[in-house]
Structures are given as structure tokens and as C-alpha cells.
Amino acid sequence: xxxxxxxxxxxxxxxxxxxxxxxxxxxxxxxxxxxxxxxxxxxxxxxxxxxxxxxxxxxxxxxxxxxxxxxxxxxxxxxxxxxxxxxxxxxxxxxxxxxxxxxxxxxxxxxxxxxxxxxxxxxxxxxxxxxxxxxxxxxxxxxxxxxxxxxxxxxxxxxxxxxxxxxxxxxxxxxxxxxxxxxxxxxxxxxxxxxxxxxxxxxxxxxxxxxxxxxxxxxxxxxxxxxxxxxxxxxxxxxxxxxxxxxxxxxxxxxxxxxxxxxxxxxxxxxxxxxxxxxxxxxxxx
Numbered sequence: 001x002x003x004x005x006x007x008x009x010x011x012x013x014x015x016x017x018x019x020x021x022x023x024x025x026x027x028x029x030x031x032x033x034x035x036x037x038x039x040x041x042x043x044x045x046x047x048x049x050x051x052x053x054x055x056x057x058x059x060x061x062x063x064x065x066x067x068x069x070x071x072x073x074x075x076x077x078x079x080x081x082x083x084x085x086x087x088x089x090x091x092x093x094x095x096x097x098x099x100x101x102x103x104x105x106x107x108x109x110x111x112x113x114x115x116x117x118x119x120x121x122x123x124x125x126x127x128x129x130x131x132x133x134x135x136x137x138x139x140x141x142x143x144x145x146x147x148x149x150x151x152x153x154x155x156x157x158x159x160x161x162x163x164x165x166x167x168x169x170x171x172x173x174x175x176x177x178x179x180x181x182x183x184x185x186x187x188x189x190x191x192x193x194x195x196x197x198x199x200x201x202x203x204x205x206x207x208x209x210x211x212x213x214x215x216x217x218x219x220x221x222x223x224x225x226x227x228x229x230x231x232x233x234x235x236x237x238x239x240x241x242x243x244x245x246x247x248x249x250x251x252x253x254x255x256x257x258x259x260x261x262x263x264x265x266x267x268x269x270x271x272x273x274x275x276x277x278x279x280x281x282x283x284x285x286x
Contacts, residue, residue: 093150093154093157095150096150096151096153098242100239104223104225104246105158107225108158108161108225109160110161111168111226112166112168112227112228113168113169113226113228114170114171114223114224114225114226115171115223115224115259116170116171116172116223117172117173117217117223117258117259117262118172118173118175118178119174119177119219119221120175120178120181120219120221121135121181122174122192122196123174124155124158125161125162125168126172126195126199127192127195128191128192128195129155129156130184130192131183131184132151132152133151134184134185135184136148138184169203170199170203170204171203171206172203172205172206173205173208173262173263174205174208175207175208175219176209176210177210179193179196179279186284186286187286189283190280190285190286193276193279193284194280197273197276197280200269200272205269205272206263206266206269206272207267207275207276208262208265208267209275212265212266215265216261217262221239222236222237222238222258222259223236223237224236224237224255225237235247235252236255236256
């Protein structure tokens with residue numbers, strides 16, 4: 001307020017205690033992204049957190065720095081945002097997808113074709129929910145119901161690539177023992193084989209009968225991932241417990257050759273379907 005002539009100018013000061021109260025409120029107000037943030041969020045930051053605006057990699061880096069997120073974690077978040085739509089499965093199921101398999105799971109969603117050999121379990125893109133839960137529960141008895149729910153949700157989301165506008169082409173070879181191995185009981189196995197019979201009309205499913213004896217890479221599961229638009233990106237994927245290998249060039253060619261050799265031991269798609277029906281009606285009858 002301006003003073004009268006001859007009097008000193010007076011200034012209005014904000015009470016100090018009000019400012020202190022604001023500072024205390026800020027430090028005591030818990031935030032959904034964690035504690036220990038370097039500074040109080042700007043209004044723009046709150047709009048980002050509440051999804052009121054489109055998120056870009058610049059926004060992710062900004063928020064990561066605001067909340068003290070480790071640099072390598074920020075880089076991973078940016079990588080997931082900037083990669084193609086196939087990586088949405090990593091965002092949705094980031095707490096379930098094992099790190100060593102994340103690239104493969106993402107590539108399943110955008111690949112053109114998969115050549116698969118499985119000698120232990122039914123391939124993930126063919127598994128029904130009851131089979132998923134039974135396998136996970138039997139392999140790791142310490143899993144909770146919540147863990148099983150997450151595994152089931154991940155499997156079902158992975159299978160969306162089979163229903164897209166340009167569906168994934170699947171060529172799957174199973175060892176007969178996969179279909180004879182009791183996972184979850186007769187009801188589960190019957191449901192699972194019904195699913196394989198249904199899928200055999202859409203994709204190429206072949207079975208190596210027990211009568212075929214030994215064959216190359218017996219029991220060593222692998223998948224060859226192909227991209228029509230980028231054939232040079234083709235690779236073979238193998239998983240070993242808690243690790244995985246992505247084979248390129250000569251090693252990829254090795255698996256491509258072995259896949260053809262294994263196929264020579266398998267029944268035709270039509271005879272494989274007949275075997276599925278026989279197993280369902282005889283071995284897994286209720």
C-alpha cells in the first residue's frame with residue numbers, strides 16, 4: 001500500500017506460519033508414486049499421473065527424475081513406451097513376464113509366423129486357462145491364487161495375436177507324450193485336447209507318435225520367430241529354466257534345419273488330428 005507524502009512506504013508481508021504449514025503439508029502428504037521425491041509435484045505432473053494428457057518419453061523421464069527413479073528403470077519405461085504396439089503386453093503384465101523372455105513375448109504379438117516344437121508341455125498360445133493354472137501350480141506349489149490369476153491373464157492376452165486382423169501363422173509340432181502327460185486330471189486334459197483339435201483346423205499341428213522313436217533335439221523345446229516384412233530379423237528362441245537364448249544367423253539356421261528334420265518324423269496334420277481325437281476319447285475319457 002502506498003504511503004502518504006512524507007511517510008515511509010509500507011509493505012504487506014505473508015505470515016511466516018502459513019508458509020511453514022504449507023511446507024509441512026507437502027512433506028506429510030503421501031504420494032501414489034512413493035516417498036522421497038526431490039520436489040513437490042507441479043500441476044502439470046499431477047495431470048500426467050492422472051492420465052489427463054498424452055504421455056511421451058520426455059514426460060516419463062521428467063517424472064522419473066521428479067520421484068527419484070533409478071536411471072536404468074527410466075530407460076526401461078521409455079523403451080516400453082517407444083516400442084511397437086506388440087509391447088503393450090509388457091506394460092500390462094510387467095510384473096509377470098520374466099525379464100529374459102520379454103523380447104520374445106513382445107515379438108509374439110507382431111511376428112508373422114512361428115515354427116514351434118514342444119516336447120514337454122502344450123505351447124503357451126494353445127493352452128486353455130485350466131491347463132495354465134494346473135501347470136503353474138504343479139511346477140511351483142508355493143504360488144498363490146493371485147499368482148495363478150496373473151499367469152492365466154498373461155497367457156490369455158498372449159493369445160490375442162491369434163485373433164488379430166492379420167493373424168499369426170502357427171506351425172506346431174508336439175511330442176505325443178505332451179498329450180499323454182497328466183496335467184490337472186482328465187477333465188483338464190480333455191478340455192486342452194479339445195482346444196488343440198479346434199486349433200488344428202486353423203493352424204498346422206503335427207504330432208510325433210511314440211512309435212517314431214528318438215529324433216533330433218528330442219525334448220528340447222524351441223521356437224523360430226519370423227517376420228514377413230523383415231526376414232532378416234528371424235531368430236530361434238530357446239528357454240532354459242530362468243534364462244533364454246535368442247539364436248541368430250548360423251544358430252538360427254541350425255534350428256531351422258532341425259525343425260524340418262523333426263517334421264519328417266511327425267504324422268500329417270490330418271493323422272495328427274485323428275490321434276488327438278483318439279487320445280481324448282480313450283485316454284482322457286470321463
